[in-house]
Amino acid sequence: MREVGCSEEELFSFLSLMREKDLGYRNILSSMCTPPHPVAVRAHELFLETNLGDPGLFPGTAALEELLIQRLGALMHHPLAGGYATSGGTESNIQALRIAKKLRPTKSPNVVVPESSHFSFQKACDILGLEMRPVPLDAEFRMDADAIEDLVDKSTVALVGIVGTTEYGVNDPIARLSEIARDRDTFFHVDAAFGGMVVPFLDRPAPFDFRLPGVDSISIDPHKMGMSTIPAGCLLVRDPRCFSSLNVDTPYLTVKQECTLAGTRPGASVAAAVAVLEYLGMDGMRAVVAGCMENTRRMIEGMETLGYPRAVTPDVNVATFSCDHVPAGWRVSRTRAGHMRIICMPHVTRDVVEAFLKDMGDMDA
Numbered sequence: 001m002r003e004v005g006c007s008e009e010e011l012f013s014f015l016s017l018m019r020e021k022d023l024g025y026r027n028i029l030s031s032m033c034t035p036p037h038p039v040a041v042r043a044h045e046l047f048l049e050t051n052l053g054d055p056g057l058f059p060g061t062a063a064l065e066e067l068l069i070q071r072l073g074a075l076m077h078h079p080l081a082g083g084y085a086t087s088g089g090t091e092s093n094i095q096a097l098r099i100a101k102k103l104r105p106t107k108s109p110n111v112v113v114p115e116s117s118h119f120s121f122q123k124a125c126d127i128l129g130l131e132m133r134p135v136p137l138d139a140e141f142r143m144d145a146d147a148i149e150d151l152v153d154k155s156t157v158a159l160v161g162i163v164g165t166t167e168y169g170v171n172d173p174i175a176r177l178s179e180i181a182r183d184r185d186t187f188f189h190v191d192a193a194f195g196g197m198v199v200p201f202l203d204r205p206a207p208f209d210f211r212l213p214g215v216d217s218i219s220i221d222p223h224k225m226g227m228s229t230i231p232a233g234c235l236l237v238r239d240p241r242c243f244s245s246l247n248v249d250t251p252y253l254t255v256k257q258e259c260t261l262a263g264t265r266p267g268a269s270v271a272a273a274v275a276v277l278e279y280l281g282m283d284g285m286r287a288v289v290a291g292c293m294e295n296t297r298r299m300i301e302g303m304e305t306l307g308y309p310r311a312v313t314p315d316v317n318v319a320t321f322s323c324d325h326v327p328a329g330w331r332v333s334r335t336r337a338g339h340m341r342i343i344c345m346p347h348v349t350r351d352v353v354e355a356f357l358k359d360m361g362d363m364d365a
């Protein structure tokens, strides 16, 4: 560290310089994050110093966390769901598998996950000592439910399905998986980190949530399509009592037990997540999602007109193409299989889509 601190002016010119090196979201088509909604920013600032790790000191913020769980539980058709605000999909997935492992103590536990699962499951399996059993995908990149039967056995602590896969934006056959999980008496976790804030706002949403009796837990992230500030994830569980298996004693805190993975936890991004939900309501969220889906369709149509076929028709706002070049200045990503991947987040407006398509067309000319 410096022996003597620098001036505020020097400090902020340094920080501004660093910040300028960051890319603006305008040309980023590769991210599942987006600039936070203005009400999220305002709420975040109001709750900047709050710590949900010691909720007795911040009862107002703690009540907002409960409200967030209640709202998202209701969105998932189970207003009495248990849950807490995590740092994102990774923590939610780790904690869900931790619960599943505690519920079924066995010598060599395994989890059955689609090949398309997010890499957070690799981390979860490593931390928890779980064998990961990948299930192959069908031609549309969805988990092949027929291939599950042979993989689930007595040592399977959880089955995982995805709503809005990271790479191709498709949904696994959740209703079918829910039945299999019930038949096999297996904990079923749905990773809806991305799709959880999209699918409920579509015109004809396919059921994927607690309406399906086999679903035990759901990851859903306000810091993705919920336009909250980072970090804001949520883990929801059907039976709030599941969390008791994770409790540790916290003798000197305002609460005597804690089931979260993190200790100190931000209240600011939780307030921001609540702010967006309250401000937009179902109606506002439907409008945002309808816009993103319309832009996704336009992106696919435009790219196909230019000769770049879609890899699949997505269920959420992720578009993928057979196309190996990118116009200068744009950020897209690539799937493991090499497809170009574009996520039509709220900042990817119609104008942005048209500008990208024009640059793609100019490149080919």
Ligand code: 0PR
Pocket (backbone or CB within 6 Å): 030, 031, 032, 033, 087, 088, 089, 090, 091, 093, 118, 120, 162, 164, 165, 166, 191, 192, 193, 194, 221, 233
């Ligand atoms: N589950 C699914 C289905 C996800 O897509 C992701 C993240 C996670 C879990 C993990 O969530 P956290 O990153 O919140 O822990 N998917 C994005 C991805 O890997 C995350 C992301 C966001 C990456 C913005 C890059 C970026 O610029 O693509």
